[in-house]
Amino acid sequence: MDFEYSDSQREIRAAVAALCARFGNEYWRACDEKNAYPDEFVKTLSEAGWLSALIPQEYGGAGLGMLEASIILEEINRSGGNAVACHAQMYTMASILKHGSADQKQRYLPRIASGELRLQSFGITEPDAGSETPRIKTFARRQGDQYVVNGQKIFTSRYQHSDMLLLLTRTTPFDQVKKKTDGMSLFLVNLKESGDAIKAVPIATMVNHGTNQLFIDNLVLPREALIGEEGKGFSYVLSSLNAERILVGSESIGDGRWFVEYSVKYSNERRVFNRPIGMNQGVQFPIAKAHVAVQAADLMRLKAAALFDAGLPCGAEANMTKYMASEAAWEAGEAAMNALGGYGFAKEYHVERKWREARLYRTAPISNNLILSFVGEHLLGMPRSY
Numbered sequence: 001m002d003f004e005y006s007d008s009q010r011e012i013r014a015a016v017a018a019l020c021a022r023f024g025n026e027y028w029r030a031c032d033e034k035n036a037y038p039d040e041f042v043k044t045l046s047e048a049g050w051l052s053a054l055i056p057q058e059y060g061g062a063g064l065g066m067l068e069a070s071i072i073l074e075e076i077n078r079s080g081g082n083a084v085a086c087h088a089q090m091y092t093m094a095s096i097l098k099h100g101s102a103d104q105k106q107r108y109l110p111r112i113a114s115g116e117l118r119l120q121s122f123g124i125t126e127p128d129a130g131s132e133t134p135r136i137k138t139f140a141r142r143q144g145d146q147y148v149v150n151g152q153k154i155f156t157s158r159y160q161h162s163d164m165l166l167l168l169t170r171t172t173p174f175d176q177v178k179k180k181t182d183g184m185s186l187f188l189v190n191l192k193e194s195g196d197a198i199k200a201v202p203i204a205t206m207v208n209h210g211t212n213q214l215f216i217d218n219l220v221l222p223r224e225a226l227i228g229e230e231g232k233g234f235s236y237v238l239s240s241l242n243a244e245r246i247l248v249g250s251e252s253i254g255d256g257r258w259f260v261e262y263s264v265k266y267s268n269e270r271r272v273f274n275r276p277i278g279m280n281q282g283v284q285f286p287i288a289k290a291h292v293a294v295q296a297a298d299l300m301r302l303k304a305a306a307l308f309d310a311g312l313p314c315g316a317e318a319n320m321t322k323y324m325a326s327e328a329a330w331e332a333g334e335a336a337m338n339a340l341g342g343y344g345f346a347k348e349y350h351v352e353r354k355w356r357e358a359r360l361y362r363t364a365p366i367s368n369n370l371i372l373s374f375v376g377e378h379l380l381g382m383p384r385s386y
């Protein structure tokens with residue numbers, strides 16, 4: 001068992017950290033305050049090739065593994081940034097690489113790798129289905145060699161900053177399938193060709209996320225937009241979801257590290273009652289406890305990423321990574337808010353922004369309750385809780 005990062009993994013970490021250092025806390029604060037997409041950062045990251053980490057070299061990508069991709073996103077969040085603006089391209093990639101046709105890969109991957117096309121949007125969640133994905137109602141009806149899609153999605157993020165949308169629909173109604181996860185299909189939608197069939201209505205949220213409600217009205221898709229076989233979309237999405245959980249967990253590890261490093265520095269410097277506040281166990285121990293939790297989440301992330309890269313089942317580890325990391329980041333955020341006292345609420349100290357951003361990952365992309373029910377049922381053999 002080897003817990004050491006390789007030289008090239010260390011180099012990736014250092015190079016991404018150096019790039020991120022050009023976009024400091026003030027850059028991210030300004031984007032947050034203006035609710036603006038961090039265009040310059042995403043452009044710089046794409047040009048440096050980091051966003052195409054998971055695209056094989058034959059298609060112009062870096063051909064790196066999940067662990068390397070997770071280090072890239074971790075470093076963005078550790079620098080004070082927010083990888084949410086561009087992380088989807090990495091995790092949506094798994095569905096296309098594993099299940100896309102040779103034609104889809106040839107047509108899109110080189111252009112995604114070069115930064116010409118952005119695949120940043122992933123539409124699964126629907127208002128009436130919520131966490132119960134098989135209840136989605138957006139329907140793709142086959143007509144000759146085309147599909148016509150109608151329905152609604154909610155919380156579809158980065159739609160306005162993406163050229164492509166990975167869209168999950170039903171192709172057989174819920175009440176006509178034997179297994180409830182059957183009868184769903186996954187499409188790679190070229191938004192430049194979708195005309196005005198998709199209406200996106202932005203949802204104002206407490207984070208700078210660019211998320212939307214989508215109203216899909218007679219969207220016509222060519223048969224070639226279908227990924228893999230009709231009706232098997234849910235299983236294809238699972239390949240992306242494991243990647244998503246490892247990558248989002250890594251962002252939370254980065255958040256946790258940012259909070260711990262920031263609050264250690266602050267509480268060693270801030271003097272009250274004629275001593276650094278970090279001398280008080282009430283300040284020091286929550287930070288130390290959060291550090292322990294972040295380190296533990298990191299170990300689970302290493303295992304999940306190693307299994308993913310070896311092509312082995314990693315659903316349990318990917319879910320546990322996302323759970324442990326998001327809870328650890330939240331714990332670290334609370335410790336930082338506590339350490340900063342009133343200054344934690346002042347925007348110029350950046351902690352309140354990171355605290356809002358870190359909170360999201362306890363709810364999305366899957367709520368931590370659902371992960372606990374997965375662990376109870378599938379890992380521990382307890383009764384299904386719903």
Ligand SMILES: Cc1cc2nc3c(=O)[nH]c(=O)nc-3n(C[C@H](O)[C@H](O)[C@H](O)COP(=O)(O)OP(=O)(O)OC[C@H]3O[C@@H](n4cnc5c(N)ncnc54)[C@H](O)[C@@H]3O)c2cc1C
Pocket residue numbers: 121122123124125129130131132154155156157158205207209211360363364365366367368369370373385386
């Ligand atoms: C900022 C933001 C961005 C997002 N971006 C995207 C995106 O790009 N694409 C996309 O498809 N989705 C996106 N989402 C949606 C996100 O994945 C969902 O919000 C999340 O999966 C929870 O679904 P829901 O909001 O419908 O909650 P619900 O399913 O309504 O659940 C509400 C609460 O009830 C709990 N609950 C429900 N059922 C159970 C149960 N059986 N056992 C225990 N607890 C239960 C949940 O844990 C949760 O706490 C985004 C969400 C947000 C807030």
